[in-house]
Amino acid sequence: MNAASAPAEWGADATNGAGFDYVYNTPGEPSIDASVLAVKDFGTILDILGHFPTQPGFQAKWLTFKSVFAGRPIVSGDRAEEVGEILTATADMVAGGDFRPLVDERQFTFDSIGDAHQTAEHGSPTGKVVVTNSWT
Numbered sequence: 001m002n003a004a005s006a007p008a009e010w011g012a013d014a015t016n017g018a019g020f021d022y023v024y025n026t027p028g029e030p031s032i033d034a035s036v037l038a039v040k041d042f043g044t045i046l047d048i049l050g051h052f053p054t055q056p057g058f059q060a061k062w063l064t065f066k067s068v069f070a071g072r073p074i075v076s077g078d079r080a081e082e083v084g085e086i087l088t089a090t091a092d093m094v095a096g097g098d099f100r101p102l103v104d105e106r107q108f109t110f111d112s113i114g115d116a117h118q119t120a121e122h123g124s125p126t127g128k129v130v131v132t133n134s135w136t
Contacts, residue, residue, distance in 0.1 A: 019043060022098055024090070025051075039063060046090055102127030109134035 014020065019040030025032055028049030035045050036055040044064040045053070052067065066086060093099055104125035108116035109132055120129040 015040070022046065022093065024099055025049075036061065036063070046086075104129050107132060 020038055020043060021040060022044045023035040023039045023046070025035045025045060025047040026049075028047070029051040032045075032047060032051045032053050033055040035047070036053045036058050039045055039061070041061045042063070043061070044066065047065070047067040050067050053065070104119070104127045106119060106123075106125070107130055108119070111134060113131060116129050116131050119125055
């Protein structure tokens with residue numbers, strides 16, 4: 001998603017106005033409400049940090065919302081099997097092509113890590129900034 005545009009535009013622009021079937025929210029609380037705006041009615045939001053949307057109208061979209069904060073179960077063993085099932089289902093969706101990453105067209109190596117950082121902070125990347133290993 002392009003953070004420079006409004007959240008409601010993300011789904012509309014990428015899906016001809018329909019909204020995304022799935023939104024996989026990795027940043028947590030800062031973007032969970034934006035995820036509600038980007039997903040289509042009856043769509044699914046997967047959140048990995050355990051934050052719940054506060055966006056007005058959230059319930060009216062009839063969304064499926066799956067939230068898993070994996071840190072505690074992984075460390076304590078409490079509900080680890082359930083977390084594993086959710087993460088496995090997420091991996092299956094990724095493998096099945098239900099998720100497509102939005103990656104900025106600019107590519108960086110560790111030799112240009114400063115430029116990558118600058119782009120991420122101030123360069124309005126379209127999607128994630130990728131840094132690849134150029135070492136042999």
